Structures are given as structure tokens and as C-alpha cells.
Amino acid sequence: MQSACEINRCIRCVCQGGAMTEYAAPRTKRAMTAATTARLMAAARDAFAAQGYAKVAAEALTAELELTRGALYHHFGGKEGLFAAVVRALEDDIAAQLTAAWRAAPNPATGLAAVCEGWLDLACDPGLQRILFRDAPAVLGPRASALDGEASRAALTAAIAALAHSGDEPRDDEALARILDAALGDLALWIAASDDPPATRARAGRALDRLLAGMDLVPRPLAVTPDLA
Template structure:
């Protein structure tokens, strides 16, 4: 069965992104050159520039795809939850598993923010994993009758804690310890009725 032009175009785009990802992980953004990407992908420079304005544009597409994959994994795990807290706990474990994919923490937490800048990195996070976290926190706080004031800054602070935990785990620290620490933080958000 013959593929359509649209299918071939998308296949070329994905091939470029796949090979670029490998090189960005192996060498880093600054040490990866576009001639190396097109050679690895087996396409011409013209094909690269047909799909992406430049190396930065290709890198941003790789970052966005990685962030989408993390968010999709979290959503899949949270969808099986029996309560908002269970969804958060499942989301925590899934986030750590998703970020353990080789190269992902480097791309999303180190090189991504360095290339995109703080605001660009925040925007990507806000659209994906942080959005999942915010939704989960809101559901949990509503479910427990807790105060929703300051939900957005609280989400950003917790998101930063998740990212620091991922980097610590990647450096060899105990994943279980960090999962438990994040759960304790989240459980501490619940407003207890005064006596």
C-alpha cells in the first residue's frame, strides 16, 4: 500500500525529530550540528528546513513531544484512580517513571530551559506536566474541602520540587524517598477542621 504525501511528510518530520533527539541527548544542544542531524536521519538539509526553521525550532519540537509524552503517561495513570489523592499518587509515580526514560531529564530539565529561557521552559511545563499537576491538586483540594487560594503558585512550587527530585534520582538518590516526600507535601496541603 502506497503512503500519501502527507504520510511521507510526517514520517520525515518524525525521523528528523527521532535522530535529533538522540544527538541532543548524546551531545547536548550546543554540540549538535544540523549537518549531523540530517546525516543521521538520512535526509537532505532541504528536508530539515522544510519542516523546521532552524536547529532551535527542531529542538523545541523535540522538547514539546517529550513533554506531551510525559503528560499523556500521567493522564493514563490518573485515569485509573479511585480518588483525587490516588490520582495524585499515581501521577507522582508515573512522572518519575516517565522522566526516567534515558535522556528525558536532560532534555526537559537541563537543556530545554537553557535553550528556551526561563519563560519558554515554564510555558512548555505549564502546557503539559504542570497542567496535570494543577488539575490533580485542584481536584484533591476540592475533594477534601480544602482552601484553593494560591493554587497556581502552589502548583509551580510543587512542580519545581518534582523537577529537583527527578534530578536527584537521576544522580542516584532513592526514588522511593522522593516519592514519599512529595506525597507528604501534598497530604500537608489538606486543610484540617479546627477543633
């Protein structure tokens, strides 16, 4: 099975602006496999976002792409495996977006705030709400948290490590990152489940501002914003 990065690259080749496009015929078995998985994931991502996991039929999905049901089971082990792969790809895309926001910030403190605010903004997207914040916990259980927990905490730890604080006691950056990661995850679920996501997003943003202020983080004297990797 291809890595999430390989599959994401293939998705970008076959999916432009949400619409499927023609692609060159693969010349190797590996290329053919990558193209098939990319087609399945691009179609599944749209279907899961529009209909929800429960209403997406594996047979209809493969028939639409003129693939056999066996192709789905061969590459993903079934509908749940395909859904997990879509979730992983979405998390990778989100991580890239948030990293870009971090790098575009004028200083590390602003960058950390941009990462946190960006995550809450994404929770207002209807398609992401359905896939990541409603269906993923129900379908994947603890695996849903495992798919993004490590990457998001690593990014937050790196962002916090780029900041100083005014206290005399040593600071545990990993512990602070875990606290912030848990808070952001719960706020995102709250926004997604709300009857009025924009209003709930505004409330979450105000609470986040107070939380970040209470962490007593100030920029280190860095010439450039460090990488999150």
C-alpha cells in the same frame, strides 16, 4: 508545520522500540511532509538524549537520514526549532503517561499522588534528564517552561478539583496546582542534577508525601475517576 499530535503519530509509525523501521511511501505532499518531520524528530530525539544538544550536529543528523540541511530549516527553522519540537513531543508523551496513571488509580486522591510520583520517576530517566531538565532550560530559556507549564497545571488543577478538603474556607484549586507544579518542577531538576538520582528521588518522594498531606485533600464521593481534560 504539523501539530505536536500529528508529529507524534508519525513518530510512532517510523519508530518502534527506539529503532527506525521501514514505512510506506507517502502519496500526498502533506503525508510526505509529515513523514519527513517524523523521521527528523525520531532521529533527533535519540541523538539529543544520547549526546546532548551541544554535540548534535545538524549536518550529521540530516546526512544520516539522507536529507538535505534545507529540509531541517524548512520544517523546523533550524536545530533549535527541531529541539523545541522534540521537547514538545516529549511533554505530550509524558502527559499521556501521567493521565493513564491517573485514570488507573482507584480514587482521585491516589490518582493525584500517582501523577506527582510519576513525574518524579521520569526525572530519573537519563535521556529525559538530558533533554528536559538540563538542555531545555539552557537552550530554550523561558520557552522551556511555557512548553509544559500550561498542560501540567491544567492536569493538576483538574486532579485537585476532584478532591474535597476539610477546611471551612474556600479553596483555590488553580493556586494550589501552581504551587504543586512549581514544587514538582524544582524537585525534578534537583533529581536530574544529582550525583545519585535514585537517592535524591527517594528524598523528593518523602517530601512530596508531606506536602500532599499538608494540602488537606480528601476524595469526593465520586463513582468514577474524572477525566483530566
